Amino acid sequence: MSGQIVVFGATGYTGRLTAEALVRRGQKPVLAARNATRLNQLAGELGGGLETRVADVSRPETVHALVEKGDVMVATVGPFVKWGDPAAEAAVRSGAHYLDSTGEPPFIRRVFEHHGPQAERAGSGMLTSFGYDWVPGNLAGALALREAGESAVRVDTGCFFTGSAGSGSMSGGTKASLAGVSALPGFAWRDGRLQTERGAARLxxxxxxxxxxxxxxxxxxxNFALPRIHPGLREVNSYLGWFGPLSRPMQGFSLVSSAVFKIPGAQAASGRLIDKLVKGSTGGPGLEERAKSGSHIVGAAYDAGGTQLSEVHLTGADGYSFTGEILAWGAQRAAEGALRGTGALGPVDGFGLDELEAGCAEAGIARA
Known part of the structure; x- marks a missing residue:
């Protein structure tokens, strides 16, 4: 089945959006998930003629069997910190290319530091967080750096909802992912190197x-990808503006919880509570709800003295619609042999800045 695109988690919210986008692009993705009945129903709703395969992260061997060398694995099964490794391992073992929809910092780090080097040896590419988290931020930051030139040593990016969107319009998967990583260690690019840093440390x-x-x-x-394309970067700051007036309280919660979670057993107990209270795979906003919202992304570059050298604004589609479309675009381009490298790649070094900008515009987000 060489050269096929496999959407793992196709019956979930993001997986379905991605599969729909692929079909609109004239592709015939393999639909993979754990429930055969729901898979067959989805295949019929997408026009029929699509292959389906049953695979479950609780049985990693079924996930490993989904792809071969030259295929493209699109992973949408989260929370990724809990369920993401089987799909990444499947791609590495087979030599397939890999894209996922995660926004979870611990899993992003795992792909760049653990799975990525193995993929490089296998000759395949891995594009983690290739959705609204965090493709537009990479694009805005890279465009700002290109405009600023070699004098830039710092770049800040910020991602915001516009319109009537809010936490109430988040999918079940997004809520589960946010809850699961809310107090886990994050990271940032500081003083020219990656450093561990708690989430919401800065405002x-x-x-x-x-x-x-x-x-x-x-x-x-x-934090991983932009220093590769701009070697003089000393600092990369990524910001999320989804929480409005709750941003400062979140900063306080992060400080307290990071201290509490150092107590033996506290983190595991919190994880069990979150599993009970926050369920993933509960669907998300429909087309009408998504149409009420949009996105605004900012990238700003600075020199060593803190003077702003450039600022780029991107606007467009809501995060969920964009995620499905950009995953479909990236998967198709990877299947066509367009990746510019192997191992763990950022969106820009994976496809090139100009091609990525065109792909994002095609997916619904462009320079304002």
Missing amino acids: RSFSVRGRDRQAVSVGASE
């Missing part, structure tokens, strides 16, 4: 549509 405001909006720091793929 800053960005100008979005003429008003200041707060955002909290988060470990994102920009």
Whole structure:
């Protein structure tokens, strides 16, 4: 089955959006998930003629059997910290290319530091967090750095909802992922190297549509990827502006919880409680709800003295629609042999800045 695109988690919310986008692009993805009945129903709703395969992360061998060398694995089964490894391992073992929809800092780090080197030896590429988390931030940051030139030593990125979106319109998978990693160690690019840093350690405001909006720091793929394309970078700051007035309280919660979780057994107990209270795979906003919201992403570059050298704004589709479309675009391009490297790749070094900008515009987010 060489050259096929496999959507693992196809019956979930993000998986379905991705499969739909692939079909619209004229592709015939293999639909993979753990429930055969739901798979067959989805295949029929997408027009029929699509292959389905049953695979379950609780039986990793079934996931490993999904792909061969030259295929593309698109993983949408989360939370990735808990369930993500089997799909990544499947791609590494087979030599298949890999994309996922995670936004979870610990898993992003795992791909870059653990799975990525193995994929490089296998000759395949891995593009983690290749959705709204964190492709637009990478694009905005890279465009700002290109405009700023070699004098730039710092770049900040910020991602915001616009319109009527809010936490109430998050999918079940997003809520489960956010809850699961809310107090786990994150990371940031500081002093020219990657350093461990708790989430929401920093708070800053960005100008979005003429008003200041707060955002909290988060470990994102920009921290790994942007220093590769701009070697003079000393600092990369990624911010998430989804929480509005709750941003500062989140900073306080992060500080307290990071201390509490150092107590033996506290983190495991918290994980069990989250599993009971926050369920993933509960669906997400429909087309009408998504149409009420959009995205605004900022990238700003600075020199060594803190003077801002450039600022780029991207706007467009809501995060969920964009995620499905950009995953489909990236999977198709990877299947066509367009990846520019092997191992763990960022969006820019994976496809090139100009091609990525065109792909994001095609998926619904472009320079304002």
